[in-house]
Amino acid sequence: MKRKGDRLALVFFLSPALFLYGLFVLYPSIQALWMSMYQWRGLGEKTWIGFGNYERMMSDAIFINAMKITGKYILFQVPLVLIISIGLALTIANLLKSRWLNTYRATVFFPYILPGVAIAMLWATIFNPVSGMLNGLLNAIGLEQYTTEWLGRTETAFGSVVFVNVWSMVGFYTVLILAAILNIPEELTEAAEIDGAGKWQKSFYIILPLLKDVLQVVIVFTLINTLKIFEMPQLLTSGGPNRSTEPISLYIYEQAFQNFNFGYASALGVIFLILIFIASMLTLRLTRGEKV
Amino acid sequence: MKKVGMLFASILLLAGCNAPWASDSSGETGTENKDDQVTIEVMMFEGGFGSEWVKSSADAYMEQNENVSVEVIASPDIHQQLQTRFLSNDVPDLMVPGPSFDIMGVINDGKILGLDDYLEEDSYSGEEKWLDTFEQGQFNLKRDGKTLGIPTVFSSGYVWWYNEALFEENGWETPETWQDLYVLKDQAAEKEIPLFAVPGMHPGYYFNGIFIPLVERIGGKQAVLDAFNLKEGAWTSEAFAEAARESQKMVEEGLFLEGTFGLSHTEAQTLFFQNQALFATAGTWLEGEMSDIIPEDFKLRAMNQPIWEGSDAEFLAPVSTGWGGAWYVTEDSENKEETVQFLKFLSSSEEVKKMVESRGLASVVKNTEDAISSDALKSALTVMQEAEGSYAPTAINDSYPEMTNNMINIYQSLMLNEITPEEFTQRAEEFAAQVRDDSSIQKMEFSW
Numbered sequence: 001m002k003r004k005g006d007r008l009a010l011v012f013f014l015s016p017a018l019f020l021y022g023l024f025v026l027y028p029s030i031q032a033l034w035m036s037m038y039q040w041r042g043l044g045e046k047t048w049i050g051f052g053n054y055e056r057m058m059s060d061a062i063f064i065n066a067m068k069i070t071g072k073y074i075l076f077q078v079p080l081v082l083i084i085s086i087g088l089a090l091t092i093a094n095l096l097k098s099r100w101l102n103t104y105r106a107t108v109f110f111p112y113i114l115p116g117v118a119i120a121m122l123w124a125t126i127f128n129p130v131s132g133m134l135n136g137l138l139n140a141i142g143l144e145q146y147t148t149e150w151l152g153r154t155e156t157a158f159g160s161v162v163f164v165n166v167w168s169m170v171g172f173y174t175v176l177i178l179a180a181i182l183n184i185p186e187e188l189t190e191a192a193e194i195d196g197a198g199k200w201q202k203s204f205y206i207i208l209p210l211l212k213d214v215l216q217v218v219i220v221f222t223l224i225n226t227l228k229i230f231e232m233p234q235l236l237t238s239g240g241p242n243r244s245t246e247p248i249s250l251y252i253y254e255q256a257f258q259n260f261n262f263g264y265a266s267a268l269g270v271i272f273l274i275l276i277f278i279a280s281m282l283t284l285r286l287t288r289g290e291k292v
Numbered sequence: 293m294k295k296v297g298m299l300f301a302s303i304l305l306l307a308g309c310n311a312p313w314a315s316d317s318s319g320e321t322g323t324e325n326k327d328d329q330v331t332i333e334v335m336m337f338e339g340g341f342g343s344e345w346v347k348s349s350a351d352a353y354m355e356q357n358e359n360v361s362v363e364v365i366a367s368p369d370i371h372q373q374l375q376t377r378f379l380s381n382d383v384p385d386l387m388v389p390g391p392s393f394d395i396m397g398v399i400n401d402g403k404i405l406g407l408d409d410y411l412e413e414d415s416y417s418g419e420e421k422w423l424d425t426f427e428q429g430q431f432n433l434k435r436d437g438k439t440l441g442i443p444t445v446f447s448s449g450y451v452w453w454y455n456e457a458l459f460e461e462n463g464w465e466t467p468e469t470w471q472d473l474y475v476l477k478d479q480a481a482e483k484e485i486p487l488f489a490v491p492g493m494h495p496g497y498y499f500n501g502i503f504i505p506l507v508e509r510i511g512g513k514q515a516v517l518d519a520f521n522l523k524e525g526a527w528t529s530e531a532f533a534e535a536a537r538e539s540q541k542m543v544e545e546g547l548f549l550e551g552t553f554g555l556s557h558t559e560a561q562t563l564f565f566q567n568q569a570l571f572a573t574a575g576t577w578l579e580g581e582m583s584d585i586i587p588e589d590f591k592l593r594a595m596n597q598p599i600w601e602g603s604d605a606e607f608l609a610p611v612s613t614g615w616g617g618a619w620y621v622t623e624d625s626e627n628k629e630e631t632v633q634f635l636k637f638l639s640s641s642e643e644v645k646k647m648v649e650s651r652g653l654a655s656v657v658k659n660t661e662d663a664i665s666s667d668a669l670k671s672a673l674t675v676m677q678e679a680e681g682s683y684a685p686t687a688i689n690d691s692y693p694e695m696t697n698n699m700i701n702i703y704q705s706l707m708l709n710e711i712t713p714e715e716f717t718q719r720a721e722e723f724a725a726q727v728r729d730d731s732s733i734q735k736m737e738f739s740w
Contacts, residue, residue, distance in 0.1 A: 039732055041394055043378050044401030047732070062698070129551030130563060149554030152492040154710060238493060241553070242705040259694035260394040 036267035041260045053267035066251040077226045080166045085173035090203045093181045112171035120235035123164045127151050151237050154244040161245045165232050173218045180214040220283040330630045331361045337390025338366040345647035353637050385625040391616040396690050400734050405621040406438040416636040427656045433618050441618030444639050446654035448672045449610025449685050450501030452571045456591035467598045489569030491560040492553030495704040501573025504685035505597040506535040512605035520688050520738045522728040527721040536713035579668045592668040596675045609679030615690045683740045691736040698723045
């Protein structure tokens, strides 16, 4: 009887969250799946076309390009965020553990608390090819041959967007890793010191292996956030020049709200959902390994 | 049982009172019966042109017509509200949907009222036909011969803006031919000023302000019409090929401000107003949009694109299609007659004059030119008046948005020298063929 009562309580307490989840996540997802079978402008009559939208996707060069660009973002952004966050966290922990820790921690975390629009405006101003700080600096130090239209040229736009994304993301992950480092029992590092390990030896042979769990979390989050990347390409380059910075999410937005192809956008959304699901499953599977 | 019977009779009676046929039986409609209170709901896009003039006209109308209440909802994001309203079949009576709303979608769906019969009626003042109160140059919001939208604000297409004071000061002439541009370029180079500041982040500004006008100047109206009407081979025609070659040449010859392809539209326009470039391409909204930063001694003037030497193409002026900025009465409005009556009032020269005076706008309503105080706007109107006719470089935006986006993207690649002019025209033709061959896309027949 007690078990039944527990179950009822469980259902009772979970039901509000389940209801909201169903209403705002499950229902729209199922609706999107249903809508992906139609040709629909977002208004008026829907025409059933079965898997027509999915067939179109296979030969849509722009969709294939958006997939590649998303892959490129993952390829560059995930390792960069990971490496820079670890590097910063280790540096702060090693060099400034006593006096300036909080100052550096707050400074590194600062970009993360800025709104995306503010970050985009800030960097768009810096990248401004005519009056921006970056070209001004390059000119001032005699490197004028490197000045360019950072967000307007295919060669530099992608790198610029990745840079801004990484800049805005590393603060959070650095603090996360730093917290994990500070939680490592001091006896372990002291023992290593007694055995003659230097600062970097301690970092590589003692601290890093103990960070496995938190690093897995960092990878999962960075991967999923990079897959969903939308804000910076939209605000900095609108996906251009010539779609060289346009990830899938931006292409979905373009199809739905600029081209008024809501059916096709829904089909793209379904594929996008599956991709995120696979990425989440893969990373969750990886993180299920034994603890150190 | 008796009570149940009485209740049933009462319900029938009440239902009868509310039923649509109830007023018909008395022979009175909402307009005729002055005791009936009518509410007209207006939803409008609020951009650079504002909405105060509509609210003020609504107040004036309500004073004159006590049985009518006009509710105006204005927002820059009105398209989002409109979409949900149309989806739930709860449409406003009158609307200006703005540039982000799928107006073609609702037109295809038969949700917009045809206005031709009303346009044949008397205008609000009763002095002439309502249709005759409009300048006809921009009065072309028709689908299958049916007039659907009423434009009130005059909006030119992408013309070229320049600082007349700067030209006078240096003794420069505005270019009459495209080839003159290169002479002007050399003259301005002495002052280290390039010709164009364009927003590379939004290539539509120069696709519509340089490329399509260039095609028109080289191949004439028909070349543009053939392309917009998706005629096979039109996008690879000589006019398009030449315009593509010329576009790339303009970049190579340094006609554009260095760094311009990395700028947003406000950044490019700001540099133009700082005299760091001679021309900016934009519509008549430019002055209102940048009013905060225009220097006092800046004489903002509009000019038509120069002619192409050796071509006998018509000298036309670009106009905005204006689909998003026009007034529409919805087919499902329950107060069509009253709404049209209010629209007649709103588009009467007396009311429009107030708008022209207060907002510094120009209008397509006749006899309102005198109220224009802006010299910049007057010069844009002069561009229209001095041309041999008009054409709409942005006409495909509403009808084939996906194709237009794709065209603009590859035009940007052309300007960045990433593709050759031949590749550009070839790809443009492929995009046009995709639309041509897709039977699910409703085709539009353009004619100017």
